[in-house]
Amino acid sequence: MSLKNSLSVLMLAGMLVLAGCATVGKDFSTHNVDQIKADETTRADIQEMFGEPWRTGIEDGKRTWTYGKYRWSAFGDAETTDLVVRFNSDGTVSSYVYNTTE
Secondary structure, eight states: OHHHHHHHHHHHHHHHHHTEEEEEEEEEOOGGGOOOOOOTHHHHHHHHOSSSSSEEEEEEEEEEEEEEEEEEESSSEEEEEEEEEOOOSSSSSEEEEEEEEE
8 A cells, every 4th residue: 555545545534533533612610610609609719610611591581500511422421521500680599500421
């Protein structure tokens, strides 16, 4: 097999491996999740603990911040971690949900 053919085969194999995986979101530290307190922790506290949210929105009239990383693979189990924080109108946490497959 020529060098050109070998490189073509190697590039094709690399593309197939990459095509079998997908990642959405961004990493965030999860060690502070247990420090979140409803009606006490503020948006500024959440931002200091976890950084900028990956996604923001409104749910049932409440500001919502989502931190998440979702990784899928055709060759193994999916790995997901997400934190959804809902805020009261005064900027304190109304509720939150944390889930992970790790």
